[in-house]
Amino acid sequence: MEKIVISTAYITLGQALKEIGVIDTGGMAKWYLSEYAVYVNGEEENRRGKKLVPGDEILLEDGSRVEITAN
Template identity: 60%
Template sequence: MEEIVIHDEFVTLGQLLKMTDAISSGGMAKWFLQEHIVYVNGEEENRRGKKLYPDDVINIPQIGRFKIVAQEA
C-alpha cells in the first residue's frame, strides 16, 4: 500500500486521482469515476468531491491501494 502525504486537513477524491497519476488532469475525474470503480474505506465511491482524511484507505483496481497520511509538523 502506497502512502499519500497531504499538507492540508483533507484532499478530495478528484485530487487524489491526479496525485496517483490515475488521471492526467482534474477535468478527467468525473469521467474516470463513471468508468471505474473506486473504493474508499471498503465502500464504493463515485463523488470526485469526496473529502479524504488521514488514515482513509483508497483502492483503485488496476492502479493501486493508497493510504492518506498527514504531513509531519
C-alpha cells in the same frame, strides 16, 4: 501500498487520483469514476469531491491501494 502525504485537513478524491497519476487533469476525475470502480474505506465511491482525511484508504479497480497520511 502507495501513500499520499497531505499537510491540509483533507484532499478530494479527484485531487488524490491526479496526485497518484491515475488521471492527468482534475476534469478527468468524473469520467474516471464513472468508468472504473474506486473504493474509499471499503465502500464504492463515485464523487470526485469526496473529502479524504488522514487514515482513509483508496482501492482502485486494478488492486492498487493508496493511503492518505498527514505531514
